[in-house]
Amino acid sequence: MIAAVIIxxxxxxxxxxxxxxxxxxxxxxxxxxxxxxxTVIALAAQTPPPILGGWLAVDALGLLFLGIVxxxxxxxxxxxxxxxxxxxxxxxxxARDPERVFITCMLLFxxxxxxxxxxxxxGLLWVAVEATTLASAPLIFFHRTVNSLEATWKYLLICSxxxxxxxxxxxxxxxxxxxxxxxxxxxxDALVRRGAALDARLTRIAxxxxxxxxxxKMGLAPMHTWLPDAHSQAPSAVSSLLSGVLLNCAFLAIxxxxxxxxxxxxxDFARNILLIFGLVSMLLAAVFILNQPDYKRLLAYSxxxxxxxxxxxxxxxxxxxxxxxxxxxxxxxxxxGLFLTAGNILTLFKSKAIGEVRGLxxxxxxxxxxxxxxxxxxxxxxxxxxxxxxxxxxxxxVMQHRLVIAVIYLFLxxxxxxxxxxxxxxxxxxxxxxxPREKLPALLRLLPLLLFMLTFLLGVYIPxxxxxxxxxxAAALGGGQ
Amino acid sequence: MQxxxxxxLLLVLLSDLYLLSLTxxxxxxxxxxxxxxxxxxxxxxxAGGILSLHGVIIGFSSLAxxxxxxxxxxxxxxREVRTGLEIDSYIPYGAALVAGMGVVLxxxxxxxxxxxxxxxxxxxxxxVSLAAVMIGLLMLxxxxxxxxxxxxxxVLENGIYILGLSLAAQMPFLVELGxxxxxFAGVFIMGITMNHIKNYFDDLDVDNLTILKD
Numbered sequence: 001m002i003a004a005v006i007i008x009x010x011x012x013x014x015x016x017x018x019x020x021x022x023x024x025x026x027x028x029x030x031x032x033x034x035x036x037x038x039t040v041i042a043l044a045a046q047t048p049p050p051i052l053g054g055w056l057a058v059d060a061l062g063l064l065f066l067g068i069v070x071x072x073x074x075x076x077x078x079x080x081x082x083x084x085x086x087x088x089x090x091x092x093x094x095a096r097d098p099e100r101v102f103i104t105c106m107l108l109f110x111x112x113x114x115x116x117x118x119x120x121x122x123g124l125l126w127v128a129v130e131a132t133t134l135a136s137a138p139l140i141f142f143h144r145t146v147n148s149l150e151a152t153w154k155y156l157l158i159c160s161x162x163x164x165x166x167x168x169x170x171x172x173x174x175x176x177x178x179x180x181x182x183x184x185x186x187x188x189d190a191l192v193r194r195g196a197a198l199d200a201r202l203t204r205i206a207x208x209x210x211x212x213x214x215x216x217k218m219g220l221a222p223m224h225t226w227l228p229d230a231h232s233q234a235p236s237a238v239s240s241l242l243s244g245v246l247l248n249c250a251f252l253a254i255x256x257x258x259x260x261x262x263x264x265x266x267x268d269f270a271r272n273i274l275l276i277f278g279l280v281s282m283l284l285a286a287v288f289i290l291n292q293p294d295y296k297r298l299l300a301y302s303x304x305x306x307x308x309x310x311x312x313x314x315x316x317x318x319x320x321x322x323x324x325x326x327x328x329x330x331x332x333x334x335x336x337g338l339f340l341t342a343g344n345i346l347t348l349f350k351s352k353a354i355g356e357v358r359g360l361x362x363x364x365x366x367x368x369x370x371x372x373x374x375x376x377x378x379x380x381x382x383x384x385x386x387x388x389x390x391x392x393x394x395x396x397x398v399m400q401h402r403l404v405i406a407v408i409y410l411f412l413x414x415x416x417x418x419x420x421x422x423x424x425x426x427x428x429x430x431x432x433x434x435x436p437r438e439k440l441p442a443l444l445r446l447l448p449l450l451l452f453m454l455t456f457l458l459g460v461y462i463p464x465x466x467x468x469x470x471x472x473x474a475a476a477l478g479g480g481q
Numbered sequence: 482m483q484x485x486x487x488x489x490l491l492l493v494l495l496s497d498l499y500l501l502s503l504t505x506x507x508x509x510x511x512x513x514x515x516x517x518x519x520x521x522x523x524x525x526x527x528a529g530g531i532l533s534l535h536g537v538i539i540g541f542s543s544l545a546x547x548x549x550x551x552x553x554x555x556x557x558x559x560r561e562v563r564t565g566l567e568i569d570s571y572i573p574y575g576a577a578l579v580a581g582m583g584v585v586l587x588x589x590x591x592x593x594x595x596x597x598x599x600x601x602x603x604x605x606x607x608x609v610s611l612a613a614v615m616i617g618l619l620m621l622x623x624x625x626x627x628x629x630x631x632x633x634x635x636v637l638e639n640g641i642y643i644l645g646l647s648l649a650a651q652m653p654f655l656v657e658l659g660x661x662x663x664x665f666a667g668v669f670i671m672g673i674t675m676n677h678i679k680n681y682f683d684d685l686d687v688d689n690l691t692i693l694k695d
Contacts, residue, residue: 156674175648186653228693
């Protein structure tokens with residue numbers, strides 16, 4: 001059952017490579033995502049025991065992130081059906097069908113992300129995270145423009161180098177585990193169990209390398225430089241996954257490292273570093289969001305901000321864990337929806353410049369509404385899921401009497417809110433005559449709204465099952481709820 | 482055994498420094514292949530006379546990937562893109578070499594503070610590994626062409642690989658194989674991307690890739 005989550009997409013990617021016919025290939029993409037989600041639901045219903053000697057296992061954290069991966073991949077696949085047939089109709093593919101590489105890599109991307117969330121061995125985890133970079137690089141280059149080439153190159157090189165440092169950290173962890181002449185193992189569960197026996201100094205060095213390495217992939221400042229380029233140049237169906245899902249996978253890798261630090265008695269050390277990285281990321285994002293002329297880059301910087309909030313939430317300690325995990329879920333839903341909406345706007349206006357998009361509300365009410373609702377969702381307006389987490393994290397900081405930190409956090413949230421509002425509202429306002437008349441397929445218009453509805457519902461009511469999962473996840477991080 | 486390991490590690494270090502001073506791309510690729518052979522020898526020797534299956538597999542796969550496949554692929558890519566054989570650098574070669582030596586000194590100094598709890602067969606593992614990682618980062622920063630940046634990435638990766646070998650007992654060989662495969666696939670995809678860069682700009686200068694910024 002666990003293996004199926006990884007093997008199904010691999011088999012389908014092979015099939016997508018072999019079949020001819022764009023229509024069939026697109027259907028394979030959709031069928032695979034449905035099967036994947038079905039398998040994940042089955043895993044959630046009944047958690048199977050670990051396989052491969054504990055290398056692959058399902059725990060609460062893994063299940064939460066696997067659910068996000070699978071759900072958003074399905075949404076992206078559904079969006080991709082309409083999007084690919086639309087661009088193929090507008091501009092028939094030549095002899096070399098770009099969709100072949102695209103869908104094959106897309107399915108491999110799903111397999112590698114599933115491997116990341118299921119890995120309970122830190123070496124395997126590294127292999128999987130690096131594999132996500134390799135599988136997704138060709139996706140960014142889909143449009144084959146000079147700009148997307150530059151974005152792909154930066155993504156490949158900066159992430160590969162960054163993740164290489166995480167491997168360095170993994171090796172140091174192996175050294176820390178073999179303290180006292182014991183046979184060290186890189187199995188997560190063994191490391192957590194034997195936590196107290198880990199060499200403290202080596203564990204700290206390992207954590208720094210792991211945080212910098214996986215933090216590069218997660219988009220924490222100042223290692224985020226590739227992110228705005230890659231996320232803005234990729235096709236929107238890909239951007240929604242890069243921002244909504246892949247960043248979370250890297251976050252999970254950091255959480256694994258954190259789990260080990262907790263077991264080794266280094267929780268305070270790890271939390272302080274996370275807190276600093278979190279606030280720096282929020283600050284940098286706020287600076288670049290204010291006066292940002294490109295709406296896809298704006299969304300990318302907003303991802304940097306939210307990754308900062310996640311690091312900040314973990315940095316606050318056990319009281320913040322539940323909300324940080326809840327934040328990760330809602331950020332994924334909101335950001336995916338926003339990138340898909342941005343894709344719709346880009347298709348209509350053929351420009352990523354905020355200044356060139358006008359009159360969206362009158363000419364394309366559904367897209368205009370999606371853009372506004374998406375803005376409300378991502379900026380943590382009351383009643384949306386992100387409000388609960390952002391507000392409660394503020395509360396946690398205040399309760400801990402860390403007033404300076406709380407004020408900085410609140411100030412940065414406000415700055416981002418103002419910067420994004422200034423960008424979003426003018427795009428929707430204006431006369432309908434300013435906008436193109438072209439209509440988009442209903443599927444493309446409605447899918448983002450579906451995601452925003454989900455995050456709205458989560459803001460109003462958290463289902464019991466999800467609540468339990470979040471509590472268990474927080475407990476696994478030492479939250480002890 | 483320890484002397485042999487020491488000699489190999491020192492050769493790796495010297496070849497990294499040599500790479501910093503080289504001006505011809507072809508020579509740099511040959512140095513990478515030579516370094517690949519050195520790294521492939523290490524698992525055989527560090528096993529201490531007992532040839533484990535683990536060591537044999539890692540040794541042969543390193544040989545295949547680091548000493549043969551990647552260098553061949555790189556020289557193929559270099560021919561394909563017909564890039565100038567000169568290696569362009571933002572700082573003079575002499576200065577790069579001096580910086581490289583500074584890096585080596587720093588890593589030997591830092592390594593004294595890393596007392597690894599595992600009994601390692603040579604005291605050079607950690608400093609050489611650290612120096613290679615830092616020289617790799619240095620090359621990534623100072624080199625102008627995409628292909629020379631890839632070489633910098635490989636130097637860095639080799640440095641990490643050395644640390645991994647010194648802790649061989651902790652690393653199941655499936656993981657080491659996975660790492661090797663990832664690196665190979667990474668270089669392969671970077672090669673394809675380089676080909677596109679060449680098609681757009683007619684050369685491989687990464688200076689061309691500076692359109693996207695805020």
